[in-house]
Amino acid sequence: xxxxxxxxxxxxxxxxxxxxxxxPCYRFPKTTETPCQRVLTAAELARLEASIGNLEASHKLDExxxxxxxFLALSGLRTSEAANLKWADIDMDRSTITIKDxxxxxxxxxxxxxxxxxxxxxxxxxxxAVLGALVFPGLxxxxxxxxxxxxxxxxxxxKGCELGDATPHxxxxxxxxxxxxxxxxxxxxTRC
Numbered sequence: 038x039x040x041x042x043x044x045x046x047x048x049x050x051x052x053x054x055x056x057x058x059x060x061p062c063y064r065f066p067k068t069t070e071t072p073c074q075r076v077l078t079a080a081e082l083a084r085l086e087a088s089i090g091n092l093e094a095s096h097k098l099d100e101x102x103x104x105x106x107x108f109l110a111l112s113g114l115r116t117s118e119a120a121n122l123k124w125a126d127i128d129m130d131r132s133t134i135t136i137k138d139x140x141x142x143x144x145x146x147x148x149x150x151x152x153x154x155x156x157x158x159x160x161x162x163x164x165x166a167v168l169g170a171l172v173f174p175g176l177x178x179x180x181x182x183x184x185x186x187x188x189x190x191x192x193x194x195x196k197g198c199e200l201g202d203a204t205p206h207x208x209x210x211x212x213x214x215x216x217x218x219x220x221x222x223x224x225x226x227t228r229c
Contacts, residue, residue, distance in 0.1 A: 039065050075207040076214045081200055082110065088195035102188040104159050105173045109205055111155045113212035115140060116205050120181040122172045127152075127160060 043062035049055045077085070089106060092098035108119050118136050126135050132152045139148060152160070160172065169178035176183075185205065193200050 040068065075203060075210065077200070077203065077207055077211040081203075082211070084198050085110070085192065085200060085203075088192045088198040091195055092192060098188060098191060101163075101173050101182055102185065104163060105182060105185065106189065106192065106205070106208075108156065108159050108173070110208040110212065111153065111159070112150070113209050113216070114150075115209060116185060120173055120185065123170045124164075124167065124172060125170065127172070129157070129160070132157065 039062050043060060043065070046055070046060040046062060050057050050060065086107070089098065089103045093100060093103045105119060108114070109116060112119065112134070114122075114136070118139050121138070122134070122136075126137070127133075128135070129152075133149050134152060134156075135147050135149045136142075137147045142148075163172050168174055171178070171181055173182045175181055189205055192198065193203065
């Protein structure tokens with residue numbers, strides 16, 4: 038909280054909304070964030086899938102959200118990239134996905150990624166329920182799914198899931214690590 042408040046006060050000073058050198062957070066010690074380097078094991082991924090399946094079968098997790106979580110685990114995409122994925126970005130004939138708007142698009146431009154068999158199966162299942170331009174639509178078909186964090190926590194709360202404080206971004210890290218362990222070149226993996 039102090040870090041956020043300090044940043045806001047610094048911005049206010051830069052914009053001239055408050056006098057220079059009046060930040061009340063100046064004397065508080067700075068805290069350092071410790072980055073999470075969590076990589077899920079094959080057993081943890083199996084428990085994750087079982088938890089998703091259980092919630093889906095009991096109608097406590099929407100199939101769109103379930104497929105989005107699976108898609109994240111199998112593609113290495115960022116949550117925002119997968120949630121905003123459009124049908125126009127997918128070429129089933131060439132078996133590729135082209136992401137035009139992503140975190141590094143200004144530096145690298147669009148990125149084209151291959152579709153594996155599991156991703157194709159998810160996309161074919163989603164194609165049977167196409168409502169609009171988005172692969173993973175939210176309550177409004179023209180807006181991406183929202184509230185993934187709450188759905189993710191619901192999956193983690195399933196008895197037997199036991200993934201601790203895992204996050205959806207850990208799925209991306211797990212995908213990248215697995216690709217490297219299988220011998221795929223780092224430039225291909227890091228472009229994901």
